[in-house]
Amino acid sequence: MAYELYYWDGIPGRGEFVRLALEEAGAKYLDVVRTSHGMSAMMEYLRGKHGYLCTPFAPPFLKDGDIIVSHVANILHYLGPKLNLVPKDEKYRIFAHGLQLTIADFVMEAHDTHHPISTDDYYEDQKDEAKARTEAFLKNRVPKFMGYFDRIIEGNPASGGYAIGGALSYVDLSLFHVSEGLAYAFPRAMKNFDSSFPRVARLRDMVRDRPNLNAYLKSDRRLAFNQSGIFRHYPELDQDPGRTGIR
Numbered sequence: 001m002a003y004e005l006y007y008w009d010g011i012p013g014r015g016e017f018v019r020l021a022l023e024e025a026g027a028k029y030l031d032v033v034r035t036s037h038g039m040s041a042m043m044e045y046l047r048g049k050h051g052y053l054c055t056p057f058a059p060p061f062l063k064d065g066d067i068i069v070s071h072v073a074n075i076l077h078y079l080g081p082k083l084n085l086v087p088k089d090e091k092y093r094i095f096a097h098g099l100q101l102t103i104a105d106f107v108m109e110a111h112d113t114h115h116p117i118s119t120d121d122y123y124e125d126q127k128d129e130a131k132a133r134t135e136a137f138l139k140n141r142v143p144k145f146m147g148y149f150d151r152i153i154e155g156n157p158a159s160g161g162y163a164i165g166g167a168l169s170y171v172d173l174s175l176f177h178v179s180e181g182l183a184y185a186f187p188r189a190m191k192n193f194d195s196s197f198p199r200v201a202r203l204r205d206m207v208r209d210r211p212n213l214n215a216y217l218k219s220d221r222r223l224a225f226n227q228s229g230i231f232r233h234y235p236e237l238d239q240d241p242g243r244t245g246i247r
């Protein structure tokens, strides 16, 4: 039976972290909201029409038979062993889950650069706060998070340049997406991304070159970054590298 992914149509958003795992593994899945009546099907779950255990707070969520899994990190924790995208050893699985939760924290901070006050209000109504928030994000938070992941890859005792063990995991796929998102949102500020975080940059390139991923990126299943997703490009928020911590 095919997995069913439920996520808003039109943006890569958080759904993309799940898509990348399904695509890399060549898993059968349906991107439900992109099919006819998909949106109303998703809303039924969010409104609790399918019962207690099937009522997620927000997309993305995954349906596998009668199981509903919500939250990106939880979905990948669930899918990882099934798709062979995480080491089997529990120590490593839990470590991978921790890394993915760290990515979830970072994604929230990236989102808050354009919506620092309220998710429910327009960017245009919180532009001054967005500017201040973005400055701090580029100066301190990107270096702290990306520096951390660079050290994790460096410290991985297995060779290959991955975050965990000697083979690709869902964490690597997510780091690819985060790196691409940052480059889209802040092209000026990320000018020195590759020299600042060389191991993350190398991993990003390795992921992009994987046959399944590469085919997916060229397909119409892949949605381009745009001004409605997590990573948005507002030129007025971007910074010269000298004013960031990515130098």
Ligand SMILES: N[C@@H](CCC(=O)N[C@@H](CS)C(=O)NCC(=O)O)C(=O)O
Binding pocket: 013, 014, 015, 058, 059, 060, 070, 071, 072, 073, 104, 119
């Ligand atoms: N922690 C959740 C966050 C889910 C989330 O914030 N989803 C967004 C779309 S990317 C949403 O629809 N949120 C609705 C809301 O917060 O009201 C995850 O990692 O999946």
